[in-house]
Amino acid sequence: MKVLLAKPGLDGHDVGVKVLAHGLIDAGFTVVYSGLRKSIEEIVQIAIENKVDIIGLSILSGTHILLSQRMKEVMTERKLNIPWFVGGNIPPNDIDKLKKLGASKAFATGSKVADVVTYFNSIHVPA
Amino acid sequence: MSDTKVKSRKGTTAKDLNVKPVYLESGLEVNPVYTAADIENSGIKNEMPGEYPFTRGIHPTMYRNKPFTIRQYAGFASPEETNERFQFLIKNGQSGLNVAFDLPTQCGLDSDDPRAFGEVGRVGMTVDTLKDFEIAFKNIDLDKITVSLTINGTAIILIAMYVAMAEKAGYDISKLRGTAQNDILKEFIGRGTWIFPVDKSVKLVVDTIEYCAQHVPKYSPVSVCGYHIRESGANPIQEMAYAFCIAKAYTDGALSRGIDIDDFASRLSFNFDIYGNLFEQIAKFRGGRRLWAKIIREEYHAKKDSSCWLRMIAGGGGGGLTKEQPENNIVRSAYYALISALSGTQTMALCSYDEAYTIPTEHSAEISLRTMQIMIHEMGICDTVDPLGGSYYVEAMTDLFEKKIKEEMKTVEKWDGIINAVATGKIQESVSRQAYEREMGMQTGKVDKVGVNIFTREEEAKDVEFHPYNQKAADDQVRKLKKIKSERNIENVKVRLAAIKKDAQDNKNLMPSIIAAVKEYCTVGEIVDAMKAVYGEFKEPIFF
Numbered sequence: 001m002k003v004l005l006a007k008p009g010l011d012g013h014d015v016g017v018k019v020l021a022h023g024l025i026d027a028g029f030t031v032v033y034s035g036l037r038k039s040i041e042e043i044v045q046i047a048i049e050n051k052v053d054i055i056g057l058s059i060l061s062g063t064h065i066l067l068s069q070r071m072k073e074v075m076t077e078r079k080l081n082i083p084w085f086v087g088g089n090i091p092p093n094d095i096d097k098l099k100k101l102g103a104s105k106a107f108a109t110g111s112k113v114a115d116v117v118t119y120f121n122s123i124h125v126p127a
Numbered sequence: 128m129s130d131t132k133v134k135s136r137k138g139t140t141a142k143d144l145n146v147k148p149v150y151l152e153s154g155l156e157v158n159p160v161y162t163a164a165d166i167e168n169s170g171i172k173n174e175m176p177g178e179y180p181f182t183r184g185i186h187p188t189m190y191r192n193k194p195f196t197i198r199q200y201a202g203f204a205s206p207e208e209t210n211e212r213f214q215f216l217i218k219n220g221q222s223g224l225n226v227a228f229d230l231p232t233q234c235g236l237d238s239d240d241p242r243a244f245g246e247v248g249r250v251g252m253t254v255d256t257l258k259d260f261e262i263a264f265k266n267i268d269l270d271k272i273t274v275s276l277t278i279n280g281t282a283i284i285l286i287a288m289y290v291a292m293a294e295k296a297g298y299d300i301s302k303l304r305g306t307a308q309n310d311i312l313k314e315f316i317g318r319g320t321w322i323f324p325v326d327k328s329v330k331l332v333v334d335t336i337e338y339c340a341q342h343v344p345k346y347s348p349v350s351v352c353g354y355h356i357r358e359s360g361a362n363p364i365q366e367m368a369y370a371f372c373i374a375k376a377y378t379d380g381a382l383s384r385g386i387d388i389d390d391f392a393s394r395l396s397f398n399f400d401i402y403g404n405l406f407e408q409i410a411k412f413r414g415g416r417r418l419w420a421k422i423i424r425e426e427y428h429a430k431k432d433s434s435c436w437l438r439m440i441a442g443g444g445g446g447g448l449t450k451e452q453p454e455n456n457i458v459r460s461a462y463y464a465l466i467s468a469l470s471g472t473q474t475m476a477l478c479s480y481d482e483a484y485t486i487p488t489e490h491s492a493e494i495s496l497r498t499m500q501i502m503i504h505e506m507g508i509c510d511t512v513d514p515l516g517g518s519y520y521v522e523a524m525t526d527l528f529e530k531k532i533k534e535e536m537k538t539v540e541k542w543d544g545i546i547n548a549v550a551t552g553k554i555q556e557s558v559s560r561q562a563y564e565r566e567m568g569m570q571t572g573k574v575d576k577v578g579v580n581i582f583t584r585e586e587e588a589k590d591v592e593f594h595p596y597n598q599k600a601a602d603d604q605v606r607k608l609k610k611i612k613s614e615r616n617i618e619n620v621k622v623r624l625a626a627i628k629k630d631a632q633d634n635k636n637l638m639p640s641i642i643a644a645v646k647e648y649c650t651v652g653e654i655v656d657a658m659k660a661v662y663g664e665f666k667e668p669i670f671f
């Protein structure tokens with residue numbers, strides 16, 4: 001299973017996303033990392049080019065709702081069906097909002113790497 | 128690393144006493160007991176505080192004369208709100224102001240740039256033009272308060288604005304004090320608000336050092352940050368070693384401009400992290416302070432003692448705080464404050480207990496302020512200098528840290544120096560692996576963390592106080608920018624921006640042309656674009 005981990009927006013805090021990248025690799029996943037300050041359009045493009053099975057957006061500056069709205073738009077425009085999730089500083093009240101926007105899951109800071117791995121393994125990837 | 132413990136007398140090691148070995152985060156082994164034999168060869172017995180190499184502190188009387196400066200992070204959305212916050216903090220007895228900026232300002236984007244959408248004023252104050260500085264610092268006496276600008280990628284522009292604002296308000300800039308973070312090399316390792324390629328980025332830092340040495344000699348243009356490097360996964364030895372390598376890179380740049388080491392070294396300051404083992408941090412600071420003094424005197428031949436001082440801001444690190452049982456962070460921060468004071472810091476700033484998940488509220492920021500005030504006014508922390516000096520354990524560890532930091536600096540030399548190690552991602556790669564191992568140690572229970580993997584309790588997912596995004600303030604900011612743009616003299620703006628490009632092409636110091644430009648209300652984004660046209664942008668090496 002191939003995962004794209006991405007940093008949308010201007011937030012440069014990448015410790016968490018890199019910790020997760022190491023964890024996923026140790027758990028047998030293939031990880032593509034976008035690097036910092038990518039637009040949602042760029043991220044979706046990287047996902048398509050690399051044929052990833054899932055996209056993770058790491059957002060710590062509080063812009064998760066705005067960026068997820070944009071994600072929903074771009075995924076619809078490009079008629080894509082790749083599951084995506086959000087990680088970072090997500091207040092509990094926002095988790096449902098993110099799901100309504102199409103995120104399959106939201107992991108708040110403090111989530112365990114093992115829980116993310118378990119969740120990924122539970123996802124059915126369309127062949 | 129070579130030997131990782133002090134050579135102790137018989138009967139004092141873990142093996143001798145048949146107890147389990149204990150290792151610090153840095154990998155150094157701790158004996159169950161230390162004796163006079165452990166510091167037999169240490170020069171500490173004859174050293175006085177305020178004397179080279181300053182292990183015991185940079186001043187003879189330290190806090191007895193004047194306590195450390197308390198400086199909390201502030202900066203909210205609009206310059207108007209920031210001004211209100213400043214007035215509040217000053218009224219509450221704060222002597223320094225630490226200003227945070229929003230991400231567009233940090234990345235060199237104006238509020239009306241589409242890439243700034245949703246970010247204007249979110250994590251700090253917005254600055255588009257000099258006008259914003261004039262509003263934020265209105266009625267604040269710059270002679271009485273020291274202002275620290277937490278800015279890096281666009282630091283040269285914001286320092287220029289600070290100088291321009293002071294000049295316009297009639298201050299004598301040769302007496303102007305203040306600090307800018309302006310440590311771009313660490314931004315490539317952690318935090319990531321770089322803009323230009325690594326060598327050009329360093330050039331801009333050196334421009335500010337040169338300009339300040341000549342015109343604003345009391346200003347501290349650079350605060351080298353071990354802090355963020357440690358937050359990105361470095362251990363305490365690496366934190367100090369990488370910070371020193373970075374400080375040396377800026378120093379080498381300044382010397383190559385013909386500036387005398389004694390004309391700027393005393394204005395260099397440092398920003399370090401505190402979390403983890405109490406004694407390890409204290410030894411890190413004392414050993415690091417001694418090593419830095421030796422580097423400046425022995426390698427750079429500084430004559431003045433003040434050039435050799437490791438002046439630092441050291442406060443609580445966010446990395447030690449937890450989202451679980453967040454009130455525990457108040458207790459942790461009090462210990463971090465104690466560590467900072469016992470280490471002889473010049474300035475202290477604590478993370479607020481809610482900082483693990485949000486920007487501090489007025490209430491949580493007040494608790495941090497009171498934590499430091501309680502220590503000063505109730506605990507006797509200022510009564511005597513370097514109270515741990517002479518402790519067998521602390522001195523033995525101080526010696527070992529000095530040695531280990533020096534060794535780690537040699538490793539960076541093997542990577543062809545810090546600029547290369549950062550541009551190729553060597554340092555980022557090694558610290559990110561360590562961050563993973565540390566996190567897994569905590570998640571699998573190998574490293575104890577109260578409330579996280581021991582003494583946990585079921586916690587309801589309570590909603591935290593999160594600063595809601597203020598769309599109205601962002602809109603107001605964009606409107607204000609439009610108004611300024613329509614009122615300024617566009618011909619002058621064009622001339623000033625062209626002058627910046629010309630100076631960049633001619634490899635001149637950009638400070639004078641940027642100061643002239645901000646006085647004409649050129650925007651941060653316009654100035655950055657002028658510089659990008661000549662310097663290009665950093666291409667991030669993608670790895671983890």
